[in-house]
Amino acid sequence: MKTKTFFKILAMGIVLMLLAMTFGTYSYAAVTGSTTGTITVSELEAGVNVSIYRLTDVHIADNGQPTSTPYTWVTEIADWVNTNYSAYNSVEDFAGAVKSDSTEAKKFYSDLAAAIKGGEIADFTAIETKTVPGTASYPVTDPNETVKFTGYAMGTYLILVENGYRVYSPAAVNLLPEFSGSEWVLNETTQSVESKSETPTITKTITDDTKTKDNYSTKDSMTFTVVADVPNYLEDALAKNYYISDKFANGTIDTSSIKVYGMNGSNPTDFDLTEQDEYEITTEDAQRPTGTEKDVDFLLDFNYDEIKGYDQIKVTYTATLNKDASVTIGSTGNENNAYLDYSNNPYVTGSYQTQESSDKVYTYAAEITKIKKGAPATKLPGAEFNLSIGSDVQYFVRISDGVYCLANQGSGATQTLVVDSQGKLTIIGLDAGTYSLKETKAPDGYNLATEPIPIVITDDDLNGILDDGDTGVYTTNFENSEGFQLPVTGGMGTVIFVATGIVVAGLGITLLMVIFKKNRATK
Numbered sequence: 001m002k003t004k005t006f007f008k009i010l011a012m013g014i015v016l017m018l019l020a021m022t023f024g025t026y027s028y029a030a031v032t033g034s035t036t037g038t039i040t041v042s043e044l045e046a047g048v049n050v051s052i053y054r055l056t057d058v059h060i061a062d063n064g065q066p067t068s069t070p071y072t073w074v075t076e077i078a079d080w081v082n083t084n085y086s087a088y089n090s091v092e093d094f095a096g097a098v099k100s101d102s103t104e105a106k107k108f109y110s111d112l113a114a115a116i117k118g119g120e121i122a123d124f125t126a127i128e129t130k131t132v133p134g135t136a137s138y139p140v141t142d143p144n145e146t147v148k149f150t151g152y153a154m155g156t157y158l159i160l161v162e163n164g165y166r167v168y169s170p171a172a173v174n175l176l177p178e179f180s181g182s183e184w185v186l187n188e189t190t191q192s193v194e195s196k197s198e199t200p201t202i203t204k205t206i207t208d209d210t211k212t213k214d215n216y217s218t219k220d221s222m223t224f225t226v227v228a229d230v231p232n233y234l235e236d237a238l239a240k241n242y243y244i245s246d247k248f249a250n251g252t253i254d255t256s257s258i259k260v261y262g263m264n265g266s267n268p269t270d271f272d273l274t275e276q277d278e279y280e281i282t283t284e285d286a287q288r289p290t291g292t293e294k295d296v297d298f299l300l301d302f303n304y305d306e307i308k309g310y311d312q313i314k315v316t317y318t319a320t321l322n323k324d325a326s327v328t329i330g331s332t333g334n335e336n337n338a339y340l341d342y343s344n345n346p347y348v349t350g351s352y353q354t355q356e357s358s359d360k361v362y363t364y365a366a367e368i369t370k371i372k373k374g375a376p377a378t379k380l381p382g383a384e385f386n387l388s389i390g391s392d393v394q395y396f397v398r399i400s401d402g403v404y405c406l407a408n409q410g411s412g413a414t415q416t417l418v419v420d421s422q423g424k425l426t427i428i429g430l431d432a433g434t435y436s437l438k439e440t441k442a443p444d445g446y447n448l449a450t451e452p453i454p455i456v457i458t459d460d461d462l463n464g465i466l467d468d469g470d471t472g473v474y475t476t477n478f479e480n481s482e483g484f485q486l487p488v489t490g491g492m493g494t495v496i497f498v499a500t501g502i503v504v505a506g507l508g509i510t511l512l513m514v515i516f517k518k519n520r521a522t523k
Helices: 002-025 075-084 091-097 103-117 491-522
Strands: 036-044 049-054 056-060 066-073 128-131 145-153 155-162 171-175 177-180 183-186 189-192 202-207 222-229 242-248 251-264 267-272 279-282 298-302 312-321 334-342 353-361 364-372 375-379 384-389 395-400 403-407 424-430 433-441 453-457 473-480
Touching: 036 049, 036 155, 036 171, 049 145, 066 075, 066 091, 075 103, 103 155, 103 171, 128 145, 145 155, 171 189, 202 334, 202 353, 222 242, 222 334, 222 353, 242 251, 242 312, 251 298, 312 334, 364 433, 364 453, 433 473, 453 473
Parallel strands: 036 189, 364 473, 403 424
Antiparallel strands: 036 145, 049 128, 049 155, 056 066, 056 155, 155 171, 177 183, 202 222, 222 312, 242 298, 242 334, 251 267, 251 312, 279 298, 334 353, 364 375, 364 424, 384 433, 395 403, 433 453
């Protein structure tokens, strides 16, 4: 009894194993001339457009076997192949001569994509275009979106991906039958679209010799460094545009200081690039190619074929904050924006994508109010000051009544700071540090202060807000005493002494007159 049970279990196991093997081997039905399949395109950004073009037809006999000429170029591109790649007049010649992912294959599909998008092949359009759900955004994470094209006849298809931040190369995918077991079957296919480079990015930093800082005074010169990735366009791409530009809204860029370099990741050396050969520069009325920012301070237009050997482009220049009311005090900061405009659709001449990087420069201010000592509500006009860093008296440009901006010597700069009619003095464009404010002229009728007062500006968090306040403005009062106000004693006693003196003097005069009359009478 046990033996029969064992053999039943063994037989059932063999049956199940054979079924598993059968279904594992023949998961798809044998092909016919009308068999269709699904193409999945993966590794995509959200929001991109994916277009698919049919390049070859597959020919299947009634019995499900390939014919003697298994595939041919579709009619629309046959003439283009004959004219531009005569060695590949038949698809079999192409398949026999070119390996997948080879340089030759990439060039062929790149040239074909350029001809299609450039209108060189008449009446040849995408069979279908799908947009990946969502919106393209920056920064771009590893792309992991997919789209599916279902119900497609067997053949070779060209896939073009456009309107992303990444630069996608043309991709080709085969939807072809394979001989499996005892018959020809069609397996669905997944194509991972190649991106020729990581997403081109641009970064901007402020460098100050051995350290990086982002707070400056309006008299300081600061050095900016911009680094941007170079996309890897295929040789026959129709669009290989590459621009770097910059705008310092509240500052002035020294355009004569602009230097441009090529960089390679494996070689730390910076290679000087030559104007007119590798790039052209515009500094007057410069406009970005996208037309969204028409007042950049400079625009660099690169010759892509001359810089394609570099991984990155580096641009350095010096700039200063404006010495006028446009400079921003506090946490808002003074933004300096760098832009990278590049062709994200290499086969659409007018296509652009933009990367942007900004850096904020913080600067601070001090507000001093001149008041009467012991009566803070009484504001005192007419006072004058100077401001020092250590023993160095600083220079300023006058912006308006009582408002001054830190500057360098020359061009009408002054060391004299005069309060306004309300006794207020505002000094803008100060860097973090300790300053000394000294009174050089007191208000009329008041004593000149002999001791300066300190102004201490600290921003360890580097956010434009003073560590001991909630703004970027240091505020303080400066007191003055009134005239020669010495203490005295015996106020009413003086009046009594004067009155007594007058009485005594009067009695003396009367006595003298009496004596004078007596003398005359005696005579």
